[in-house]
Amino acid sequence: MKINEIKLEKVVGLNSKIPSNNMMEFVLVGRSNVGKSSFINAISNRNNYAHTSSTPGKTRTINYYLVNGKFYIVDLPGYGYAKASIEEQNNWATFINKYLKTSDMIEEIILIVDIRHKPSEKDCQMFSFIVSATGYEPIVVATKLDKIKKSEVNKNIEMIRNELGATDDCEIIPFSAEKKDGVKDVLRILSSIV
Numbered sequence: 001m002k003i004n005e006i007k008l009e010k011v012v013g014l015n016s017k018i019p020s021n022n023m024m025e026f027v028l029v030g031r032s033n034v035g036k037s038s039f040i041n042a043i044s045n046r047n048n049y050a051h052t053s054s055t056p057g058k059t060r061t062i063n064y065y066l067v068n069g070k071f072y073i074v075d076l077p078g079y080g081y082a083k084a085s086i087e088e089q090n091n092w093a094t095f096i097n098k099y100l101k102t103s104d105m106i107e108e109i110i111l112i113v114d115i116r117h118k119p120s121e122k123d124c125q126m127f128s129f130i131v132s133a134t135g136y137e138p139i140v141v142a143t144k145l146d147k148i149k150k151s152e153v154n155k156n157i158e159m160i161r162n163e164l165g166a167t168d169d170c171e172i173i174p175f176s177a178e179k180k181d182g183v184k185d186v187l188r189i190l191s192s193i194v
């Protein structure tokens with residue numbers, strides 16, 4: 001599959017009603033500044049269509065990107081944004097909770113983590129939360145691959161698997177938005193589902 005067309009179709013605030021869609025949704029979750037918006041740009045081969053920023057907390061709304069007129073990629077605001085107020089962080093958690101429980105169009109959840117580091121406590125909580133809310137492990141994308149040595153890749157992937165408590169079957173895809181590594185693997189998975 002190639003992404004020929006991507007269109008930001010719906011932008012929803014955290015306090016708004018969750019749209020009920022009639023096409024499947026692939027949902028991106030991950031901490032603020034990990035590279036969710038960059039991931040969207042990389043797989044769709046667009047430059048900064050999904051706005052990225054080196055300042056954490058860039059995406060503050062839920063953005064529904066319609067892909068090839070067939071399915072949505074949903075870009076959620078990142079968690080763990082240090083400058084967000086407690087109230088804002090609670091709103092986020094409440095929203096995710098509500099979203100995962102109400103949307104019946106969620107096909108896959110993609111958890112994005114940083115391949116350089118141990119997943120944070122919030123990443124681990126998110127992983128377990130997804131497993132308990134949906135009964136399935138998310139697909140894990142370990143991004144910023146361009147920032148580590150080739151010799152560290154396997155070790156770091158296993159470190160991420162261990163920390164998250166993911167099974168051996170859980171897909172953990174090394175990825176780089178910068179170098180476009182892993183784009184093919186992601187598109188292969190998406191197309192096998194679509």
Ligand SMILES: Nc1nc2c(ncn2[C@@H]2O[C@H](COP(=O)(O)OP(=O)(O)OP(=O)(O)O)[C@@H](O)[C@H]2O)c(=O)[nH]1
Pocket residue numbers: 030031032033034035036037038039051052053054055056057058059060076077078079143144145146147175176177178179
């Ligand atoms: N080197 C490198 N930098 C990356 C990669 N992916 C993202 N970045 C950088 O990381 C920063 C944050 O990326 P974003 O895509 O805006 O992150 P986000 O997860 O959407 O952030 P929020 O919207 O704040 O939740 C930007 O400066 C990106 O250029 C990657 O694969 N490699």
Ligand SMILES: [Mg+2]
Pocket residue numbers: 036037038051052058059
């Ligand atoms: Mg973003």
